[in-house]
Amino acid sequence: MEREEILHWLKERDEARLEDLWARADAVRAAHVGPEVHFRGLIEISNHCIRQCQYCGISAGAVGIRRYRMSEAEILACAEEAKAYGYGTVVLQGGEDPGLTEAFITELVVRIKERTGLAVTLSLGEREEHELRAWKAAGADRYLLRFESSDAELYRRIHPSRPGALPDRIALLKRLGDLGYEVGSGIMVGIPGQTWDILARDLEVFRELDLDMIGIGPFIPSERTPLGGALAEELRLQAGDQQVPNDELTTLKTVALARLICPEANLPSTTALATIDPEQGRELGLCRGANIVMPNMTPPEYRILYEIYPGKACIQETAGMCRACLSGRIHRIGRIPGKGTGSRLAALKKA
Ligand code: SAH
Numbered sequence: 001m002e003r004e005e006i007l008h009w010l011k012e013r014d015e016a017r018l019e020d021l022w023a024r025a026d027a028v029r030a031a032h033v034g035p036e037v038h039f040r041g042l043i044e045i046s047n048h049c050i051r052q053c054q055y056c057g058i059s060a061g062a063v064g065i066r067r068y069r070m071s072e073a074e075i076l077a078c079a080e081e082a083k084a085y086g087y088g089t090v091v092l093q094g095g096e097d098p099g100l101t102e103a104f105i106t107e108l109v110v111r112i113k114e115r116t117g118l119a120v121t122l123s124l125g126e127r128e129e130h131e132l133r134a135w136k137a138a139g140a141d142r143y144l145l146r147f148e149s150s151d152a153e154l155y156r157r158i159h160p161s162r163p164g165a166l167p168d169r170i171a172l173l174k175r176l177g178d179l180g181y182e183v184g185s186g187i188m189v190g191i192p193g194q195t196w197d198i199l200a201r202d203l204e205v206f207r208e209l210d211l212d213m214i215g216i217g218p219f220i221p222s223e224r225t226p227l228g229g230a231l232a233e234e235l236r237l238q239a240g241d242q243q244v245p246n247d248e249l250t251t252l253k254t255v256a257l258a259r260l261i262c263p264e265a266n267l268p269s270t271t272a273l274a275t276i277d278p279e280q281g282r283e284l285g286l287c288r289g290a291n292i293v294m295p296n297m298t299p300p301e302y303r304i305l306y307e308i309y310p311g312k313a314c315i316q317e318t319a320g321m322c323r324a325c326l327s328g329r330i331h332r333i334g335r336i337p338g339k340g341t342g343s344r345l346a347a348l349k350k351a
Contacts, residue, residue, distance in 0.1 A: 038342030049095025096125030190246020193235030217272030259289030
């Protein structure tokens with residue numbers, strides 16, 4: 001699909017014509033990844049963070065929040081619960097937290113593998129090469145790192161680099177692939193300053209990186225952050241009438257296009273989408289290209305502290321409630337819970 005066609009669909013507002021996009025995305029999803037919806041149990045292991053991401057409610061600059069870091073025993077208990085529920089994967093996510101040391105994560109990955117055999121995805125920010133290597137050697141399967149925006153200038157504004165480091169998540173994603181990880185990435189839709197051209201380019205970058213998983217959710221402003229205030233105003237002004245809205249329709253169009261552009265990829269119907277449409281967001285994502293859900297496994301006392309944006313869906317639930325709710329939603333749209341790890345690389349090898 002060429003840039004012109006991507007832009008055309010992104011800007012399309014006619015409901016009848018959009019039916020064609022939805023039908024094509026759903027057909028490509030069915031043909032390439034089938035009816036299964038894979039569950040990835042999300043464990044939010046720490047909300048400590050040394051970075052200053054201008055969109056994120058748990059960044060270093062966000063004041064007035066209590067910080068936590070889960071113990072190994074707590075994380076292992078969550079992984080065992082995921083196993084008992086029949087999930088294929090656990091995702092260990094956190095802020096960029098040096099307190100999650102190389103040794104701690106290495107030991108944790110080994111233990112999770114020993115006790116559950118589940119696929120392990122890490123999503124711990126921009127870590128050092130030796131750490132990424134050690135974790136892969138310990139048995140980690142995948143790494144999840146959204147590049148957030150393909151536009152270098154916008155990315156620099158919303159995601160200041162560490163002193164002395166290059167602001168390049170895209171280079172790191174390539175490195176992760178070289179190290180043998182299955183690589184997941186993604187973006188937020190409607191970041192202040194994001195124009196239609198930038199979003200179309202993001203979709204092209206998904207294809208160029210040949211990603212295994214692509215997470216796409218709406219940007220949700222947090223009052224605790226610069227992008228919930230003055231910086232947002234400034235960037236929106238710069239984008240002018242080219243500013244992409246952070247709404248459900250645009251998010252769904254982006255998911256559908258990602259499916260058409262990357263037919264084999266694993267695409268989650270994200271929590272952010274469920275947050276802006278609690279009634280139907282999950283189902284609409286799954287019916288318009290997505291094939292993955294990421295039920296939250298974080299214990300309730302920590303879950304409320306992992307507030308990357310306000311009003312996050314399922315914040316009051318337990319892991320069991322998330323499982324029941326998502327299973328019901330999947331069955332009601334005629335789909336089935338996936339078996340196995342739902343690995344894209346394994347699926348490609350089989351085909
Ligand atoms: N520290 C890890 C995990 C970050 S949270 C990392 O940086 O990779 C996971 C994702 O949540 C982020 O990559 C971002 O795309 C999304 N996110 C953060 N703040 C958000 C907001 N205000 N609205 C919507 N999504 C947000």
